[in-house]
Amino acid sequence: MIEAPTRPLLEVTNLAKTYHLNKSLMQRLSRQPILDLKAVDRVSFSVGSGETLGLIGESGCGKSTLARTVLRLHEPTSGSIVFDGIDITKLPYRGMTALRRRMQIIFQDPYASLNPRKSVLDIVGLPMAIQGIARRADIRDRVVAMIESVGLKSAHLGRFPHQFSGGQRQRIGIARALILNPSFVVCDEPVSALDVSVQAQIIALLGSLKRELGLTYLFISHDIGVIGHVSDRIAVMYLGDIVEIGPTRELLRAPKHPYTKALLSAVPQIDAGPKRERVKLTGDVPSPLSPPKGCKFHTRCPFAFDRCRVETPVLRPQRAESSAACHLLEAS
Amino acid sequence: MSTALEAPAVAIERIETPTWQSIRRFAADGFSMTAAVVVVLFVLMAALAPWLAPHDPYESDLLRRLQPPAWMEGGEWSYFLGCDALGRDILSRIIYGSRVSITIGVAVVLIATVVGTVLGLAAGYMRGWVDIAISRVIDILLGFPYLIFAIALMAMMGPGLENIILALVYKEWVVPARVVRGEVLAAREMEYVEAARAVGAPRFHIMFREILPNILSPVIVVSTIRMAHVIILEASLSFLGLGVQPPTASWGSMVADGRAFILDAWWVCTFPGIAILLLVLSINVASQGLRDAFDPKFSD
Amino acid sequence: MHSTRSSATEMSEPLLSIRGLKTCFATRAGMVTAVDGVDLDVYPGECLGIVGESGSGKSVTFASVIGLVRSPGFIAGGSIAFEGVDLRTLSDEGWRSLRGRDIAMTMQDALTALNPALTVAEQIEEVILAHANDLPRGGRRDAARLRAVEMLRLVGIPAPEKRIDDYPHQFSGGMRQRIMIAIALSCRPKLLIADEPTTALDVTIQAQVLDLISDLRRELGMSVALITHDLGVVAEHTDRVAVMYAGQIVETGPTRELIDRPRHPYTKGLIGLIPRLSDLDAPIRPIDGQVPELIGLGGTCRFYDRCEFRTPRCRTDIPMEAVEPNHHARCIRVNEILRVEEVLQ
Incomplete structure (x- = not known):
């Protein structure tokens, strides 16, 4: 369990999400082996109030x-999610409704x-x-204020999504996520589908909104440059596990886990100048349907040894509030 | 590579709903538009039959038995398409017969589309046992040959306009239901549906307000194509004597009546046959145009 | 590996020479000029990076080179010379035989670019049989298959003699990109056009594929035109770079020099908005505004609306100007800006 520097707004403990892929009637009758996809495999972390955790x-x-599982858009298979002191793991869909004002999501694809x-x-x-919290006329005023604060104009109110550019659509998605004044926002690859110049505009917007509204972000991206710039702490995932988590500077300066490296x-x-020592990986990411035994990374890890093939490493604290899951770190 | 070669997107300043854009595209397509006009003319013909028909379609005049069309020897201009075996004016009967075809076509498709859409939405969005139950019924109904299924039902229920509609709806709803279910399965994974769930939108809202408007175009397109099919089925049933009962004029029964004289008096079955062909063809062409106009691949 | 090459390339004749290329698309909203007066040379053995955002015309430029611009698009003007022969004067037949043999292209999306109904073997052999003329007369097919296996081994597909009879969907994204590179390289082209070869791939796989292209280029002595939106990729893998904006090249030069000393305001902006891991405190500075629509442009600098250095003098068609012997920029104020920056420092 990794403590966030401030009071945790979100605490996730041993959260797992497994999809059962062939559970149709015919497949069960024909006694095919059940295919389980462990998309998230007992993950624990917390996000402090006002913090940005990069994933x-x-x-x-x-x-x-x-x-999505943290927001209960997907049902967790096991583990617990505590949001602001309330265990939301088992809340029914309707019971979640009031809480959803406080936890929102910005999606990747500004078209879908x-x-x-x-x-x-x-x-x-x-x-x-x-949420039924305003009358129609009030909604209109609030929407105008909201879209103006994300850089659109009130003249845009009656337009349809196809009449906007990708960056503008993403602004609409941000306005929708923030209109209820949430405290916690999941940003799911919010800039990945955008051109670099638009990407920078959206990152700047998300940053200024965070400062103005005191938001807490769980910021997902595959782009380390982006994650490095927006996050206070970073968690690195590989095949359903968090393999390393720690303060941004520490993690970027001195990555511990071979995968992070x-x-x-x-x-x-x-930039020209000294390059990081290249840790070259070979081969492809294994299928999550049949992840390797032991450490899931051992098939691509240049440093793997016998123990890695049998025993699964757990996340252990390292220097400076960071943690990593690797047998190598234990040995030394 | 396709992305590279598409024309760069150009923002359109006019404020237009996606539906309006589709309609504009349809209107710009001359061939489909002509077909749509023909269909509208048929509908008008059905609606205005009492004023358009030159004669009473049921009045028989045995002196005019099998009278040829106007341009042939023995024809008369006031009985333009000639007369049938009972001496009734064929043109008038075709005009009245359009009422049966169009009423049944519209009614069957309308009811089937509403029923099928609701069941397809339920199956596709709720999944679980609802989906299993609805999908199995669809599979079973698909196993019966359509015409034989309708004949059996008509034999059980007896002839009559309402019974034809019922007999055809029993199976026809399957078509929109399957289309809707497939579309819903794709649409429910869209991020805008997740966005609605993320604010706690109730299931009913998501099904009818978020998903339904987005899957309506394929449903409308399929329904128009099916209307042509239903009109042929009605004609087939009437041809077999299981449809609308005489003396009511129906194109199918008119073709059946004329069959016996096809060598001596070809016009008795040919003209109602042409009417069926023309209406069905126009509906098909128009629905092709609708599909092109509503297909998201062509939208900008 | 960068700067030394520019002087060497200076002496040799370009392999590909594009002059005044103009490619248009007829749309309902009007004539879109996607590529407007592009001059570009690719020298033997070099890797040229073409960088730009979507709609900048970087892909359309090379789609024009390889003859893949289809209606409503058309090449409205200019010349494309490959080894001195103007491709636009070639017959369809001549162009087709050149494509695949001397010029090959890989697409961004390997899944849709490969035919899902044919095995990998069939797709590679087809290209080899169509273009290679050094296969033995008897047993052409066997020779082609042998060469196909060799190509797959070259691009790093494990157990190629077994995997060659698999279908594209049986491979991962990175492997499919390698297969497409294998197909493109199977006839030893002199020029490989790689259109966003790694955009759809994860970063660790991206590194593998880019290293592969660089290694193969050295090994086979071919030229590579690497089309990308990622300046990091350009910096690590190209010798020279051309920056495109709104259908025009706005700056070209040796890669290292251009990135260290960008001269056009757009290039400066583009570099300023890359999040750098080496300096987390350096703010990401967005370029305000949007790319102009490509209809009825002209008579002004295309970056005018977004440029912090604009003056009324910029409202005219701007020519490319040399700022260094091999470094050109499409900006009338390059030297003024440089002087201001020197003073500020």
């Missing part, structure tokens, strides 16, 4: 599933995340209408 990992590592048949007013106003050294840098 990084490659595609299929389970970072998006983790974020906005209903193409709805106007900006309807999209951004939906959370208020669902490889990830950091693989990022092409525009």
